[in-house]
Amino acid sequence: MSTLDQNEAIVTPMDEAAGPADTETVGKISIGQYLSDHIRTYGMLIALIVIMVFFTYMTDGTLMRPVNLTNLFLQNSYIIIMAVGMLLVIVAGHIDLSVGSVVGFIGGLSALLIVQWDWPVPLAVLVCLLTGLAIGAAQGYWVAYWKIPSFIVTLAGMLVFAGLTIWLLDGQSIGPFPRNFQLLSTGFVPDPFPFVAEALGLRRFNTLAFLIGLVLSVAIVALAIRARRRHAAFGTEDEPFSFFIGRNVLVVAGIMYVAWLLATFRGLPNVLITMGILIVIYTFLTNATTLGRRIYAIGGNEKAAKLSGIRTDRLTFLTFANMGMLSALAGLVFAARLNSATPGAGRGFELDVIAAVFIGGASMSGGVGTVVGAVVGAFIMGVMNNGMSILGIGIDWQQVIKGLVLLAAVIFDVYNKQKVA
Amino acid sequence: MHDDIILEMRGITKTFPGVKALDDVNLQVRRHEIHALCGENGAGKSTLMKVLSGVYPHGTYDGSILYDGEEMRFSSIRESEQQGIIIIHQELALVPILSIAENIFLGNEIAKRGVIDWHEMWKQTEVLLNRVGLKEKPQTRVDQIGVGKQQLVEIAKALSKDVKLLILDEPTAALQEKDAETLLKLMRELRDRGITCIMISHKLNEIAEVADNITVIRDGHTVSTMPSDRREVLENRIIRDMVGRDLNNRYPARASHIGETLLEVQDWSVRHPIQTDRTIINDVNLNVRAGEVVGIAGLMGSGRTELAMSIFGRSWGGGQTGNVLIDGKMADVSTVPRAIDAGLAYVTEDRKSLGLILDETIVKNTTLAALPKISRRGVLDDTRERHVAEDYRRQLRTRTPSVFQKAGNLSGGNQQKVVLAKWLFSDPKVLILDEPTRGIDVGAKFEIYNIINELAGQGRGVLMISSEMPELLGMCDRIYVMNEGRFVGELTREQASQERIMEAIINAEKVNNHVDA
Numbered sequence A: 001m002s003t004l005d006q007n008e009a010i011v012t013p014m015d016e017a018a019g020p021a022d023t024e025t026v027g028k029i030s031i032g033q034y035l036s037d038h039i040r041t042y043g044m045l046i047a048l049i050v051i052m053v054f055f056t057y058m059t060d061g062t063l064m065r066p067v068n069l070t071n072l073f074l075q076n077s078y079i080i081i082m083a084v085g086m087l088l089v090i091v092a093g094h095i096d097l098s099v100g101s102v103v104g105f106i107g108g109l110s111a112l113l114i115v116q117w118d119w120p121v122p123l124a125v126l127v128c129l130l131t132g133l134a135i136g137a138a139q140g141y142w143v144a145y146w147k148i149p150s151f152i153v154t155l156a157g158m159l160v161f162a163g164l165t166i167w168l169l170d171g172q173s174i175g176p177f178p179r180n181f182q183l184l185s186t187g188f189v190p191d192p193f194p195f196v197a198e199a200l201g202l203r204r205f206n207t208l209a210f211l212i213g214l215v216l217s218v219a220i221v222a223l224a225i226r227a228r229r230r231h232a233a234f235g236t237e238d239e240p241f242s243f244f245i246g247r248n249v250l251v252v253a254g255i256m257y258v259a260w261l262l263a264t265f266r267g268l269p270n271v272l273i274t275m276g277i278l279i280v281i282y283t284f285l286t287n288a289t290t291l292g293r294r295i296y297a298i299g300g301n302e303k304a305a306k307l308s309g310i311r312t313d314r315l316t317f318l319t320f321a322n323m324g325m326l327s328a329l330a331g332l333v334f335a336a337r338l339n340s341a342t343p344g345a346g347r348g349f350e351l352d353v354i355a356a357v358f359i360g361g362a363s364m365s366g367g368v369g370t371v372v373g374a375v376v377g378a379f380i381m382g383v384m385n386n387g388m389s390i391l392g393i394g395i396d397w398q399q400v401i402k403g404l405v406l407l408a409a410v411i412f413d414v415y416n417k418q419k420v421a
Numbered sequence B: 001m002h003d004d005i006i007l008e009m010r011g012i013t014k015t016f017p018g019v020k021a022l023d024d025v026n027l028q029v030r031r032h033e034i035h036a037l038c039g040e041n042g043a044g045k046s047t048l049m050k051v052l053s054g055v056y057p058h059g060t061y062d063g064s065i066l067y068d069g070e071e072m073r074f075s076s077i078r079e080s081e082q083q084g085i086i087i088i089h090q091e092l093a094l095v096p097i098l099s100i101a102e103n104i105f106l107g108n109e110i111a112k113r114g115v116i117d118w119h120e121m122w123k124q125t126e127v128l129l130n131r132v133g134l135k136e137k138p139q140t141r142v143d144q145i146g147v148g149k150q151q152l153v154e155i156a157k158a159l160s161k162d163v164k165l166l167i168l169d170e171p172t173a174a175l176q177e178k179d180a181e182t183l184l185k186l187m188r189e190l191r192d193r194g195i196t197c198i199m200i201s202h203k204l205n206e207i208a209e210v211a212d213n214i215t216v217i218r219d220g221h222t223v224s225t226m227p228s229d230r231r232e233v234l235e236n237r238i239i240r241d242m243v244g245r246d247l248n249n250r251y252p253a254r255a256s257h258i259g260e261t262l263l264e265v266q267d268w269s270v271r272h273p274i275q276t277d278r279t280i281i282n283d284v285n286l287n288v289r290a291g292e293v294v295g296i297a298g299l300m301g302s303g304r305t306e307l308a309m310s311i312f313g314r315s316w317g318g319g320q321t322g323n324v325l326i327d328g329k330m331a332d333v334s335t336v337p338r339a340i341d342a343g344l345a346y347v348t349e350d351r352k353s354l355g356l357i358l359d360e361t362i363v364k365n366t367t368l369a370a371l372p373k374i375s376r377r378g379v380l381d382d383t384r385e386r387h388v389a390e391d392y393r394r395q396l397r398t399r400t401p402s403v404f405q406k407a408g409n410l411s412g413g414n415q416q417k418v419v420l421a422k423w424l425f426s427d428p429k430v431l432i433l434d435e436p437t438r439g440i441d442v443g444a445k446f447e448i449y450n451i452i453n454e455l456a457g458q459g460r461g462v463l464m465i466s467s468e469m470p471e472l473l474g475m476c477d478r479i480y481v482m483n484e485g486r487f488v489g490e491l492t493r494e495q496a497s498q499e500r501i502m503e504a505i506i507n508a509e510k511v512n513n514h515v516d517a
Helices: A002-007 A031-037 A039-058 A066-091 A099-116 A121-146 A150-169 A179-186 A194-200 A207-234 A241-263 A270-288 A290-300 A302-307 A312-338 A349-359 A371-390 A395-420 B045-053 B077-082 B100-104 B118-132 B147-160 B177-192 B204-210 B231-243 B304-311 B336-342 B351-355 B362-374 B382-396 B412-425 B442-457 B469-475 B498-516
Strands: B005-016 B019-030 B034-038 B062-067 B070-072 B085-088 B165-169 B196-200 B213-218 B221-227 B261-271 B279-289 B293-297 B318-326 B344-347 B430-434 B461-465 B478-483 B486-492
Touching: A031 A039, A031 A241, A039 A371, A039 A395, A066 A099, A066 A179, A066 A241, A066 A270, A066 A290, A066 A312, A066 A349, A066 A371, A099 A121, A099 A150, A099 A312, A099 A349, A121 A150, A121 A179, A121 A312, A179 A270, A179 A312, A194 A207, A207 A241, A207 B382, A270 A290, A270 A312, A270 A371, A290 A302, A290 A312, A290 B362, A302 A312, A302 B351, A349 A371, A349 A395, A371 A395, B005 B045, B005 B196, B019 B034, B019 B045, B019 B196, B019 B213, B034 B045, B034 B177, B034 B204, B034 B231, B045 B077, B045 B085, B045 B165, B045 B196, B077 B085, B085 B147, B100 B118, B100 B147, B118 B147, B147 B177, B177 B196, B177 B204, B204 B231, B213 B231, B221 B231, B231 B442, B261 B304, B261 B461, B279 B293, B279 B304, B279 B461, B279 B486, B293 B304, B293 B442, B293 B469, B304 B344, B304 B430, B304 B461, B336 B344, B344 B412, B351 B412, B362 B382, B362 B412, B382 B412, B412 B442, B442 B461, B442 B469, B469 B498, B478 B498, B486 B498
Parallel strands: B019 B221, B034 B196, B034 B213, B085 B165, B165 B196, B293 B461, B293 B478, B344 B430, B430 B461
Antiparallel strands: B005 B019, B005 B062, B062 B070, B213 B221, B261 B279, B261 B318, B478 B486
């Protein structure tokens, strides 16, 4: 506080002449106006909802069946896990093309350790995660300290680890994994309160899943109210109250609906918990910590960040190391889901992950993007994959449509940015 | 009489969301004159020129543009260029790796069925270069000539498009004095050959020298239009109209209370980062005391910025030797974070590319260099951060609708205040200010000077690099003169004068030449 007090003395002779421009009084604005001002924030979320409604209608409700919804989470879990790490890499102004190959390589490594060498699963998981960390660190080293363009370094990594995967597996698939490893992906959290369902007379109802949905809803609403109060205290709140209510009602309704659907199937998939924890941690990291702020600063203007005392090299290095570790986690989840490691596993994943981050509003030049955006982006891709598969659309047209959606999302984003500027 | 007017902009009003950038602005420019457009940063000069040149197309503003007696409704720059209205921006729009000829004819290449006729292009380029008095080959790459000559290439490019009305935005801002003179002379020649010029400038002496008429804009309004006779009263009148009050003293007075030595640099030498056999900074010794404002004078390329950056965490160069003492103790300034911890701050001369994150808010830019002060165990305290940004906005009188405005949307002077806020929040003992008022208008300059005085008054040390000698003379307690990487003179406030600084530089040059020969 002391510096502030000292600096309080700095008042120029033309004291407080700035006048009315000082505090812009924000009048009441309509919901429509607010939405059009914040279209970049809500655009992709609205797109996701529209896409979900569309496919639910087209598939006669199959999309939102509990079993399909559960599958949707399982199918996209590894993409989302990587999208969270890729967001940091892209925000820092880089790219990582090697993540797909690392998924395959770590899958192969886990099969080798667990299936062939009979290592205990926890130890093997730990070794795999550390290997991923080392791979990311190795690539990050060249990018951060030698200023080799990340596109090149990770393109090399993509080739290297694709090759090493085939070498490691000797061109064969290895499987199956023991049951406790499969649980990493296909397991469900057991319901500690089976008596509740019995008491309610519901045949298949996972009370825990429903409860967690409830807790999550309460937490989100509580955080939203707190944020609104703080904004209001500072006079920077411009969200219409009705919009605030509507937004939160929609979010809560969405969460509770999903929780209900999951509860009436097999409950919470383990991997959903993993994902949820990662999303919370990384959202916190990017929004509320000095570390996150500095990563955004690097992407925004690396030279200015460096001259402001930020260790840009070290942070760039760390984002890549982190990406490597998350790729390894995704590799384990993917291997567990397939119940085998195959030489071609993970191929092309990097494109889905990168697409998810860009659909979620991140900027190619760095400095812009959110974790939640990347997750929404991943779900947009995931719902489209899933919906189109149910509709029996061939893989050929699926790719065409996904490509066009990526292009449209980025055009939408750039257009809105220009409109603001 | 009416025929004499080549351009008339009537009642131009342009609003951006939340801001009225131009409010009923009128501008009349006579044929064959140099018309100067003055105003503080953010007054609306550039916006007005963008309206004129079609960057903001017809329909996005109110009011009308009469050009050669006809109403113009430009929907793009291309259309205004077809009418002979050409704008040369402050940041030159040349492609560095292309030749002069290629740049001049970029987009209008002389070609037959898509195949470029190089000989014709070179021939025409030579004619154009002659007209602007530039003695370079058409094949020379643009990055191999200086900024002054690049400016001439831009003008040649405008001539190639058959320019009738040439708009120059801060044409001499980046130029050395000699190049600036050449440019002003050329402008006069162009005028005499029938080209009308509008020039946006902050340099009042230049305006007084070349302009025929002057229009002053303030806060989006036309304040006055005046002819440039009676030079002695002109500059003061322009200043008064620009800032809306009299500025009798351009440099606010400061009662110096000079204390202990805060910063001492001993035998400091630095080599070029790539050509490691070249010594760029040679055996420099300097000191800054508490409450003292110390200047470094010198020509461009004398090594002042390199010296400052090499002290500040070795941000420039390699192979540093020498000592840095802060508060009389040896300080570790080997990295930027260490230099900041040791109590140094460096306000860069290039705020857009080195000082700010233009896409981020004022809040985030303000706290960037001292994030630990607004966080606990690495978790940021938003509320506190906002209060910090708010406090500095008030103290430094940063003009902005809110602290959540992006830094890139601010005018130069306000951007500089954000950079200063960032470094004030890091609470340094010594601030190194590199060209702190470059590209900033008169009113904002005065405010920056006040801030500098306040800093000294708090007992901080200020080391100030500037190319504007009057500024150094007006602000500094002591001035070091630098030439070719060496300190060649030290003058107290009483000794210092423009002549003596130049004398020191010229004497040093003589010695150098002597040694070379």
